[in-house]
Amino acid sequence: MSNDINEIAGLAERALRIAQQAGADEVEVFGLTGRGVHIDIQMDTIDLAREGYTQGMGIKAVVNGAVGFSSTNDPLRLDDATRNAVRSARVRENDPDWKGLPAVSEYTTVAGIYDPRIADMDIDTCIDLALRMVDGAASVNDAVPTGGRFSCSGSSYLILNSSGVEMVEHTSRMDGILDCRSGDDNAVSTAYEFDISRNLDIDFYTIGREAARQAVASVGGVKVDSGETDILLRPAAIADLLESTLLPSLSAENVQKGRSALAGKLGSRIGAEGLIITDDGLLEGGIGSARSDDEGTPSRTNRIIEDGVLDTYLYDTYTAGKDGVDSTASAVRNNYTQTTTIGVRNLMIQYPASDVVGDMRRGVLVGSVIGAHTANPISGDFSVEARNSFVVEDGAIKNPVRSMMVSGNVFQLLHNITGAGHDVRRLGTIIAPTVRVSGLTVAG
């Protein structure tokens, strides 16, 4: 397939026509073309430079409310794939809950999501930026980089449907991650740091320096007593936990299908007073921002939790139709080979900020967690290993913690939030500060 979005548009129109001729009541075509560069770092040199080109198309056909889907990246297979989507839709009986694809709408353009300097960045510049991370790590004594990656990409995509929606969007993205190691055979410690942006505003040197500093600070460590304690979850830790435990329950699909603990909780208090959670598809420069969601519904800003009270679930067009509400523009997709699912765009966790470390008499600061994906996505119970964690005493960060498991339940955690730091970070599609939580159990 071509890497020109206009040619993709031509193929998309063709697919739409063929699906209609084959008997589809409604059709949606998603077409994508993109270029990406990865620079892989191994220790302090570059191991591999990769340039990749991707393009393809996903076709959704609807017959009597039943959906069939096909995807391909071969124009010679497009007609077959399209007819296959229609045939697949016919296998299912009618779905009375189907209310139709999104209709034509006005879109608001979002600033800061496309920078051609990232989309078209030459390889030498990419390598230079990757090596800046290595330089940052080298500025710290007693730590070495083990591996890392620089990536940048530019994509253009379109959503075309039989109700007349025609949405074209261009996005860029750049990110860097570096892993560092410190210590010796007796006490080795590792840490990573990363940053993601749609713009040329990443400080790669700082990524390397912070990864190295964290690795050095984490060497050795003390054992903590088992029991309940106050915990500070740094942005990466709270984001990782919420992604695996809270986000599935916010999906209207899971609510409607009896697998969300938040069913029946609209208008109820589900978190601490002062807690605000917003999902914003229009955030300037946001990783999840675009003029529309991936079904073509205009992006919007949704207040999910307002002062601790659950205000709305996340809806796509289908689930919104079933509940008789508007879509929250929460249909997202990873690529053209899959249909949309309900997900977050830019989820922001807000709570009145204070000096959470300075105010802590005794507790633990958790830098990151491993195993969040093994949590129970419905009950919200989790039990994870804390890494890059430190004892906090009398307002100061003290000894690193050697090994510690942190267990709890996300729905209790939301009630037990008692503070947040000033250190708000954008971690991809979740934006969060350090969060202070009481009542979590640690096992050391």
Add this chain to the structure above:
Amino acid sequence: MHLAVLQADFHDIRVLRSTGRSIFIDNGQIEQISNNFTHGTSCRALVNGSWGFVSSDDSRDSIHLLEQAVNLASQTHAKSPRKGKGLAEVPQPRLHNIPAAHKKPGNVPIEEKVEMLLEMHQRAKVADVTSTSVLYSESELVVEYRNSEGVEAEYSLTRTGFAVTAVSSQNGNFQMGRRSKFDVCGFELFDRYDAPALAEEAGNTAVGLLSARVPKGGRMPVILDQELAGVFIHEAVGHAVEADHVVEGNSILAGKVGSRIAAPCITVVDDPSMHRYGYYPMDDDGVESVATTVIDDGVLRSYLHSKETAAILPGTGRPGHARSQGLSRPIIRMSNTYIGNGDSGLDEMLAEMKDGIYLQGSRGGQVNPGEGVFQFNAERGYMVENGELTTPLRDVSLSGHTLDILQNVQLVAGDMKMNSGTCGKGGQAVPVCDGSPHILVSKALVGGSG
């Protein structure tokens, strides 16, 4: 061949053609039927130890891509010079004994598949199950591979699988049970496994967990069932013996080949030639797949290598473990990884342990290979008191340190089983299998309530 390509020390070209279909049944309704056809090419070139790699969603213009890969490698080497050790020499691969799809999924009518999945839904929906989902997938992948060492090979693999999830609820308490089977085979998968019975097991697990308790956390003896012990060995050992981690100084097992690292009852093998979900006939370096004995009676014998790492760390194992997801770069991965059978049994373990916990099933795990710290999560379990199974348990995670816990394995049973799954590393997901007999670990850190 163009001049630029001749400057490379090594190059290879992979062309992939993949056809797939999936059916998703949610609460007894066909939620979606998806069909996918993709093709693509990736080219790799090595210049003085630096790699260039180009991939494209096209299967027709590999020479142009290859030239671009050579240029990328040269540019990389100019900016960030490094001294390569070259690639280990290997014999030409012989592709043989490739598993066949006896019932080609494409020849089975879609109605028959849907009927099977609906039966699974019915069986999973035991009393108190409020939601079920059943996923079926089939794929055929055709791989063409050729490299500058004269290897030219082509093979195709059919993979089929299903996963069923049941959710139970009672008074705001939600629990989940899941069973899945994925293999390299055709629709005969459903002859090998009693899918409806497994669906019922998922339902019963979800319901059983409604009355299960979260254990008190702390250090205690544990018995792991075959599935969980398989995940344990994958996380605790498998990742740390991937030689790329070793080369990067990011493995707790660096420098330990030839040393005793585990109790003498532990033998660990990674075998890509085994006809399970992690199977491949040759790896993405063009190396024929053979079994690697990683730990032999407690002694570390081999890392898992690519041709590049085998040249960097000679004498620490053979290449043949480089894999990629789709058009991504090949990196070192596990395939079918297992702990070999011992001579104990579950009854002996329960009697030996007396008091502790017995854990079954898995919701996955994760490891930090550089520190050797890992976490994994059981689906369900029991308290063991005086050698008897008592209170049912849920949401039990274990964590530990590779070098400690391997020494703490006290008994290994003789009832090995393999389980299919997906392993993620470096942003790539590949099919794998893990397996083990029951094992008794004398001390592990269990996360739970206070």
